[in-house]
Amino acid sequence: MTVSVGGGAGFRLMLGERARRVRWWVRALMGEDAYDKYVLHHESCETDAAHPLMTEREFWRDQTDRQDKNPQGRCC
Amino acid sequence: MGAKSSMSKGISEEPQALQRAPHDLAVAVDPDELEAHDRKWTPMKIAIWAVISLLGGLSWVMLAVVRGETVNAIWFVFAAICTYLIGYRFYSKYIEKHLLKPDDRRATPAEYKADGKDFAATDRRVLFGHHFAAIAGAGPLVGPVLAAQMGFLPGTIWIIVGVVFAGAVQDYLVLYFSMRRGGRSLGQMARDELGVIGGTAALIATLVIMVIIVAILALVVTNALAESPWGVFSVGMTIPIALFMGCYLRFFRPGKITEISIIGFVLLLAAIIGGGAVAGTEWGTALFTLDKVTIAWGIIIYGFIAAILPVWLLLAPRDYLSTFMKVGTIGMLAVAIIIIRPEITAPAVSEFATNGAGPVVSGNLFPFLFVTIACGALSGFHALIASGTTPKLIQKERQTRFIGYGGMLMESFVAIMALVAALSIDRGLYFAMNSPAALTGGTIEGAVAFVNGLGMTGVNINTELLAQTAKDVGEATVVSRTGGAPTLAVGLAHIMQQLVGGPAMMSFWYHFAIMFEALFILTAVDAGTRVARFMMQDSLGNFFPKFKETSWRPGAWVATAIMVAAWGAVLIMGVTDPLGGINTLFPLFGIANQLLAAIALAVCMAIIAKRGLFKYLWVVALPLGFASVITIYASFLKIFSTVPGIGYFAQNRAFSAALADGKTSFGTAPSVEAMEAVVRNTMVQGLLSIVFVVLTIIVIITTIHATIRAYRKHSNATSEDAAVQSEIFAPAGFLLTPPEKIVQAQWDAVPVAKRPKKTGH
Numbered sequence: 001m002t003v004s005v006g007g008g009a010g011f012r013l014m015l016g017e018r019a020r021r022v023r024w025w026v027r028a029l030m031g032e033d034a035y036d037k038y039v040l041h042h043e044s045c046e047t048d049a050a051h052p053l054m055t056e057r058e059f060w061r062d063q064t065d066r067q068d069k070n071p072q073g074r075c076c
Numbered sequence: 077m078g079a080k081s082s083m084s085k086g087i088s089e090e091p092q093a094l095q096r097a098p099h100d101l102a103v104a105v106d107p108d109e110l111e112a113h114d115r116k117w118t119p120m121k122i123a124i125w126a127v128i129s130l131l132g133g134l135s136w137v138m139l140a141v142v143r144g145e146t147v148n149a150i151w152f153v154f155a156a157i158c159t160y161l162i163g164y165r166f167y168s169k170y171i172e173k174h175l176l177k178p179d180d181r182r183a184t185p186a187e188y189k190a191d192g193k194d195f196a197a198t199d200r201r202v203l204f205g206h207h208f209a210a211i212a213g214a215g216p217l218v219g220p221v222l223a224a225q226m227g228f229l230p231g232t233i234w235i236i237v238g239v240v241f242a243g244a245v246q247d248y249l250v251l252y253f254s255m256r257r258g259g260r261s262l263g264q265m266a267r268d269e270l271g272v273i274g275g276t277a278a279l280i281a282t283l284v285i286m287v288i289i290v291a292i293l294a295l296v297v298t299n300a301l302a303e304s305p306w307g308v309f310s311v312g313m314t315i316p317i318a319l320f321m322g323c324y325l326r327f328f329r330p331g332k333i334t335e336i337s338i339i340g341f342v343l344l345l346a347a348i349i350g351g352g353a354v355a356g357t358e359w360g361t362a363l364f365t366l367d368k369v370t371i372a373w374g375i376i377i378y379g380f381i382a383a384i385l386p387v388w389l390l391l392a393p394r395d396y397l398s399t400f401m402k403v404g405t406i407g408m409l410a411v412a413i414i415i416i417r418p419e420i421t422a423p424a425v426s427e428f429a430t431n432g433a434g435p436v437v438s439g440n441l442f443p444f445l446f447v448t449i450a451c452g453a454l455s456g457f458h459a460l461i462a463s464g465t466t467p468k469l470i471q472k473e474r475q476t477r478f479i480g481y482g483g484m485l486m487e488s489f490v491a492i493m494a495l496v497a498a499l500s501i502d503r504g505l506y507f508a509m510n511s512p513a514a515l516t517g518g519t520i521e522g523a524v525a526f527v528n529g530l531g532m533t534g535v536n537i538n539t540e541l542l543a544q545t546a547k548d549v550g551e552a553t554v555v556s557r558t559g560g561a562p563t564l565a566v567g568l569a570h571i572m573q574q575l576v577g578g579p580a581m582m583s584f585w586y587h588f589a590i591m592f593e594a595l596f597i598l599t600a601v602d603a604g605t606r607v608a609r610f611m612m613q614d615s616l617g618n619f620f621p622k623f624k625e626t627s628w629r630p631g632a633w634v635a636t637a638i639m640v641a642a643w644g645a646v647l648i649m650g651v652t653d654p655l656g657g658i659n660t661l662f663p664l665f666g667i668a669n670q671l672l673a674a675i676a677l678a679v680c681m682a683i684i685a686k687r688g689l690f691k692y693l694w695v696v697a698l699p700l701g702f703a704s705v706i707t708i709y710a711s712f713l714k715i716f717s718t719v720p721g722i723g724y725f726a727q728n729r730a731f732s733a734a735l736a737d738g739k740t741s742f743g744t745a746p747s748v749e750a751m752e753a754v755v756r757n758t759m760v761q762g763l764l765s766i767v768f769v770v771l772t773i774i775v776i777i778t779t780i781h782a783t784i785r786a787y788r789k790h791s792n793a794t795s796e797d798a799a800v801q802s803e804i805f806a807p808a809g810f811l812l813t814p815p816e817k818i819v820q821a822q823w824d825a826v827p828v829a830k831r832p833k834k835t836g837h
Binding site for chain 2: 027029030031032034039040041042060061063064065066068069071073
């Protein structure tokens with residue numbers, strides 16, 4: 001009895017872990033983690049007055065503006 | 077900092093430090109350990125590969141040798157997956173070991189050029205998804221459908237064997253070489269390796285090919301939406317949906333991409349369901365039933381406006397939607413095929429493979445099968461992606477095999493599924509849908525008479541089946557719905573309704589599939605126009621410097637208008653073609669795509685030759701030789717063949733002669749205007765074929781020249797960026813190998829905050 005309860009809890013934990021990983025993958029696949037990555041990168045650099053940290057809103061605007069200037073093809 | 081500069085050893089083969097101070101963390105698995113692991117064949121490993129080989133072999137026997145009345149679709153799936161696994165494990169490893177020799181101790185551009193934006197190390201499993209979504213489009217879905225007229229076996233062999241030896245090799249090599257050059261584009265690499273003449277020819281060819289590809293993709297959508305009020309409404313609704321998503325992300329909740337994609341997806345489903353309701357009303361039918369020419373003009377106007385609007389408003393949200401739909405639908409179809417396992421009744425090899433008289437695309441198996449199925453087996457367009465975004469995001473050098481080679485195997489699998497879906501529908505229905513209206517007359521009776529008149533064994537279609545199918549999928553008719561997309565949609569609907577919803581859901585699944593294809597074709601049209609516009613501005617800038625300023629609006633508009641006019645003209649030519657459109661233009665699409673592949677492979681060959689790796693040159697010479705022979709031969713047939721159905725100029729002469737004789741109708745052209753249109757169209761198509769083949773021959777000759785020169789000089793040169801010491805670790809493939817697990821565990825033991833940090837750009 002205790003074994004099956006323990007197994008159930010372990011299973012639920014595993015499911016939770018799975019769900020967390022799927023969520024991480026979907027988020028990253030859609031490119032939603034781009035700002036987090038940018039902030040991480042910015043923090044790892046020496047502080048630079050010429051490149052202050054962009055706010056989230058500024059970052060996303062900057063991202064699509066860069067795509068405007070540097071278009072990438074999609075495949076057929 | 078001294079440490080960094082001392083690590084930069086310039087162009088060298090010298091091993092760099094495996095360990096990094098202060099934690100002594102390895103940034104790569106020791107190459108000797110890696111080698112030892114690869115060479116160690118445990119009984120378990122032997123058993124697994126024996127099972128894979130046996131299952132793969134059995135599947136091929138079932139497909140190619142044991143042919144009963146029908147063959148089960150599951151054998152296609154097993155034959156494909158087992159062959160991919162073997163190709164991935166053995167052939168791509170061989171290329172890695174002898175030809176490319178990636179070194180995880182070297183930093184990738186994502187690491188040494190890191191800017192947190194364009195250059196950003198991305199997890200390999202995520203990048204695999206990104207790369208796959210970028211390379212897979214409508215191509216692998218359409219080509220196999222059209223090639224199904226030759227039977228199931230030729231297409232299956234070419235898709236599976238072709239990807240292992242050609243398509244995946246090209247993607248892997250281009251990705252790797254671009255990564256070693258800081259993410260340089262194919263055009264830049266062509267100029268570096270082939271000189272000004274070869275480089276310029278490659279650039280012009282790329283531009284012309286881009287125009288043709290956009291035009292023919294647009295033609296596929298036009299054919300799918302013509303006379304379909306449901307399709308026009310639901311696909312048309314994607315524009316306001318995308319605009320809404322764009323504004324939501326810009327002004328309301330920036331960065332919430334998954335959230336808005338799910339909202340967008342729900343709205344798309346509502347648009348599909350709503351489309352059925354709208355098409356059922358009188359006003360809906362009156363308003364949204366459009367002919368091909370009107371839709372073509374609609375797409376041309378859309379293409380122009382979409383390409384000059386800011387990315388955030390239309391393109392970016394469309395991209396999110398299409399990534400979402402692409403990954404989701406392809407996964408769903410794979411699951412459905414494995415569960416439903418449809419029986420395929422098509423012959424292994426049909427008479428059209430040898431007599432060249434197929435109504436879907438004309439010409440014999442050799443070479444036309446190999447240009448009809450381009451994407452899925454070998455697609456030159458991928459070289460633009462593999463030398464674009466992906467190399468700037470790769471975390472570690474050894475991951476290029478998983479992303480480049482593995483990503484293309486995945487696309488090949490999509491092509492196999494499209495082939496299965498097209499083959500799973502009734503053979504007579506297939507020909508009724510894919511024969512041009514010029515042959516069927518566009519009526520049910522005409523289609524039945526034409527298809528049954530083809531004299532194929534086991535094919536006997538009746539008017540009831542055609543009428544019932546049209547009713548099931550919610551269309552006015554399914555006769556002569558050429559272009560591949562409607563056939564695939566019927567196939568997908570046929571399979572999916574067995575899994576979800578039954579026959580009542582068939583019309584939903586049909587329009588879901590049409591939406592799915594239209595969505596990423598329209599994205600490709602928008603993005604392709606933008607890329608072509610920039611290339612155009614760059615070229616115009618050599619004569620009028622003002623054009624080089626990409627922010628100069630009038631310049632952008634002029635260049636966009638030129639590019640849209642170019643593909644728009646080909647599109648209009650296709651929809652008004654009295655000979656049918658798709659069947660005459662699709663070979664041009666395949667030839668263009670394969671010629672681009674030949675150019676990409678030529679650049680790779682020049683790089684390998686300059687490195688002095690002549691012993692392994694065959695790895696790239698093999699696909700390059702094959703692609704060159706196929707495309708140049710196909711182009712020559714299109715230019716010089718005296719059979720009017722195949723040669724553009726033969727057709728041109730036949731119609732010109734008929735006009736000169738004062739005839740008022742000839743072949744499938746019912747009027748003098750139609751005959752004049754054929755004369756005009758075939759001339760344009762013939763001239764395009766000449767341009768393609770001449771440019772490619774120039775590129776190939778310059779490559780051979782560069783290769784021979786390198787051989788004579790015993791060259792050992794490289795145009796790679798200088799080596800930089802890497803400071804991060806990541807596994808190479810999807811799963812961790814035992815040696816990787818050991819290194820990963822060492823990294824996991826160190827708190828994140830204490831791990832080595834990059835010193836920035």
